[in-house]
Amino acid sequence: MLSLHWVIIFTFWITSLICLIILNYYGRQVLYFKKWLTRAWLIVFLFSGALGYQFQLPTSYAFNFSNHFLENDQLQGEIIEYQKGKGKYDKAILEVNKIISPYREIKVQGKLLCYIRTLDTTFSEGQIIMVHPQIIDIKNKHNPGEFDAEKYWNTKGIQKMVFLSSDNISILGVKQTFSSWWTRSRNYLKQLIKDNIKPEHQGLVIALSLGDKSDLSNEKRELFANAGAMHVLAVSGMHVGILLWFIKLIFRSFKPLRNRNTYLYFAIGALWCFAFLTGMSASVTRAVTMFSILGVGQLIGKRFFSLQAIFASAFILIIFNPLIIYDIGFQLSYLAVLGISAFYYPILNLFGTKYTLINWLWEGSAIGIAAQIGTVPISLYYFNQFPNYFFITNIGLLVLAFVAFIGVILFFVFHLIPFVADGLILANNFIFDTLSGFIAGINQLPGEVSKGFTPNLLHVFVLYLLILAALYFWKKMKLKQFNLTTVFLFVAALMLIFQREYNKSKSELVILNHYKKVILIKENRKLFIVQEENNKIKEDDLAYLVNGYEQRNGVVGSRLSIPIDKELSLRDDIRIRRNSSGIKIEYHDQKYFLAQNMSKIKQYSDYKIIAGNWNPWMNEELADFSTKERALIIKP
Template sequence: MRFLNVTLIKLCLVFLLGILFGFYAEFSSGSIIVIFGSVLFFFIFTFIRATKNVFQDFFFGITAYLLFFAIGLVTVHLHEPKNQPNHYIHYSENVNSEDIIKVTITERLKDGFYAEKYIAEASEAYKNTSEEETLTRKKLTGRILINISKDLTELNLKVGDKLLIPAALEEINQPLNPHQFNYREYMKNLGVLRQTNISKQQIELLKDENWHFKAIAEKWRNKSISSLRTHSFQPEDMAIIQALILGNRREISAETYENYAAAGAVHILAVSGLHVGIILLILNWLLRPVEFFPKGRYLKMAIIVLLLWAFAFIAGLSPSVIRAVTMFSFLAIGMQLKRKTSTINTLFMSLLVLLLINPYYIFQVGFQLSYLAVFAIVTIQPKLDNLYSPKYKITDYFWKILSVSIAAQIGVLPLSLYYFHQFPGLFFLTNLVLLPFIGFILGVGILIIFLALINALPDFLADFYGSCIAAMNSFVDVVAAQEAFVLTDITFSALIAVLAYLLIVAGIMLIHKMNFKNLSFFLFAVIFLQCGLLFENYNYRQAEAVVFHKSRGTVLGFRNNEILTLYTSENIQPDKELFLKNYEVATKANTVTSNEMQSIYNFSGKKLLVVDSAAVYKIPDFEPNILLLTNSPKLNLDRLITELNLHQIIADGSNYSSYVEKWKQTAENKKIPFHYTGEKGAFIVSSKPE
């Protein structure tokens, strides 16, 4: 590829490896200082040595790579909460009921069934000193998840609001069933390590003014939404407008979101690289006359970058918007300066800057998909475009859209299958129809918001725009209804995703330069992928018994290879339980047989006795190894343990918590392992397949 700076890309990749190594390896602050100091010293030494040599110095190259690797390590170390002295995790371990924390709301999340959800930044702690009856102040940092229980009235806190909340914080719950979405890990990657579940009565809203940019941006976004609500937009159309232009997806219904996902158009609902890229092209076209002024190209560059960040401001300065605008700001500067540089160089430079600011971006799905999509478009689309040369401009236009869609889909496919386990077969049709109009919808949408803010939006224009959004929604609904083209429940592991990307990179290298080296790399990538698939299939061939966690219900699963037999209590409908669907997809258990609960089970030589509310446990000629307690049986567990030779006791989610606590204490006194699925998650026993 022309003007490709291979050294820059290699340095960025080494920096990326340093970040990954920093997250998965433990280093003390002293070790980090020694490592970075040593590498920096050798880098300076080899740099001075290289300047005196006529030919390129091999050692300077090595130390340059080591330096970028060390910078990745340092970046992670500085951003990890445990290495920040004022982070609240160092404070929240020793608090009492009267201690309070001052926080500032930084983001509102989509509400849950029972709670309003916010992310807040801690600023100060006030600790009660009982002897003097005074409060001592301590400076704090760190993001907290705040769950405020709903009642008849909504609190509707705004970004920038300052609160006093109880200082007692809890860990975010881990998934209690295998292969469930890990919400704790998701929040950790957003920099949130603790949560608090409180009522509105436990909150004190302060009157302090807050002037940080995000609060002002949220204020203007809310003002824009309020201005739009004065016009006759339908609720679902209004939700799409907010998501498409203002980055607010909280009001989109689950059904609409699923339809966009099934149609392969879910990327339209998140303000990201697609939107910012289109806005960049529109601004570049509109501001062409500026180039005729003295230093016009520099003026145009400054105006474009300023307007891109103005759009980010109106969209609420969400992380996805900031990432996209940062990426395309680099690209805009390169376009206007007309330097002989590759888009890939710009892409990797923005990647380097963003990860220096926040290395946790590397684990965020939106960040991964955005960069992979752009990388695939830049490297694959030109080759696809050259495969066919239409005679007519209109045909060429649609062919370019199709080639861009295919390239982007290739780039994100492995990750999409890994995270979402589905593939929209009609994505090309959706993009062929929608992408030509996205620029128009974005441009007119921004104009409509501006006119609404100054109370100058005519009703006919609002009605026309609402009709356009409604037509787009109707088209997406029609495409999503073609269920035969939506491939769902696809099993795709992290290992296979990595090997698939290895194959994609090898394929890109091969199509750009056909030689023996690249062909060999491609063939080896094919072999590695095949070996990975064989390894995964071998791992799926096993037997396991699972006592799932289900609140107020009992679910037992016995899997032998791909056959899963379920035993459930009467109140459970297996086909409607998401945690069972996740388990089936992850283990390739396509055949599910549901049966009524029994009292005795035998699995791989282990005998399981189920004792329910009837409290019957004396079964002739049966000596269980494992006891499962369900539906809160009233029994004397001490006596039961004496009569039965048990190796393990399990209590599932159908039991009263007060009963579980008593059983746990009794098991500890008898020195028998006790497993409560509400605390430790599902109980799993694995063995060789039968």
């Protein structure tokens, strides 16, 4: 779709729309045309989404700022997103609206990704700023397993980025908007948490209640991911469900409030307030939109099936933002709710007792299993890992996540009442101590997570096709076909495991694309990450650089460093030696030299010379290989 011009798509769209109008007119009179109406609507919806998608891309803007920006120009725009960083830089998205120079002023469009090195100035959403940037393209480093930044930002309509310092940004004013009010409210609640909750839990509390994971440590993220509890940190349908239950409990507890319409009006309003407060993430917007459709249907005397509400909410979100279909949260959210819709009752009916507590736990577990069935293939594609104890985690979270979320909501509501607030602070600290301890305990279990799964899109599609086929044959009571489909599903899953074992066992040498020398050596199911002793990368930066590779290959790297004029021997046929001219690598029967100083390069005529960004001035014509554009991967 990216290669099609919008005029072509518009032609198809207007043609399909005219056909729909004709069919809609004659279809009500001629029975033959009625069956084509649904198909015509579907085609119009598809082309509407495709057309909207094209208009969202930066290439569709005639006055995109990148097409008119010159070296000495300044940009004026509004900060529409702002996120505090853990290091020196904060991240912002600037909606550019004007190019200014001494000789011209042009109204433009487009978004710019900004990394701002903050000093004393504080920035926030809604501010109008002017900057003098050096704009660069968003490009991948093409290191194995890296995050695909180009694709991610392109799906958000952003292709350019800039690094700025706060002392060369001029704040022109503040634009008061609907979203900026919610941003200020969110920041107020974040500060409330930071002033009252234990430091070790602040990031977790903010993530669980407000959906902002910027204050969450990498260690905490990894613990929750390994336990299969990341949905607790991303405000989602689970949070909406808990909030709905809490609102219903309040309305049932007070007789004057026991009115269905009053409850629905209040619930819909409260949920949308929660969605705006948490930043309108794809998952919470999906849940709130679905409930709104169901609630409005009841108010006007209509009833919708759950699938109708699911697809209607998806259609509404895609119409407003076609690029949302590329949002991982959107995909996971809808696949999870489709999994629950399809598999919840078949799983629930497999087990039942006369004990209410056990049945309640099983109901919650059935929801978790059904959601897992819906999301496992796509999760393996994106994250390359599977939490082996997700079932135990879900049982624990049935209670802990519920109590934690309601505890924070109560604290927000009653924080101005001194004694009540003090009690809620103590309670919340205890609850989050327990929640963190539970997640840490799951991570202490042997084999808590399996990493190294790398299915391609075709494999993911086949898995979903087989899952749907198995469900269909189960419901139709076609046992023979169900058993056959189950066998195929088992084989497809087995192929995933074989691929994982291959990823873990393969051997290779990788020279990363980085401004410092970073060497990965994977041998005998072990990974060694080698750096120069006096020129190492900070641990957080190194983790960001190699985590994707570790995830995809199911290994954890050992950090090694080489002093100058020393040799590192990993095996008899794998040696690394460093001197003032660079690093010599003997890898099985191959020899490579990472050149730093070109004056003595003739001494290494029997080595293959590798150039890289650690020496940007080196003449690449003198090198056999270069890692300035992408990593170099060498097989034994």
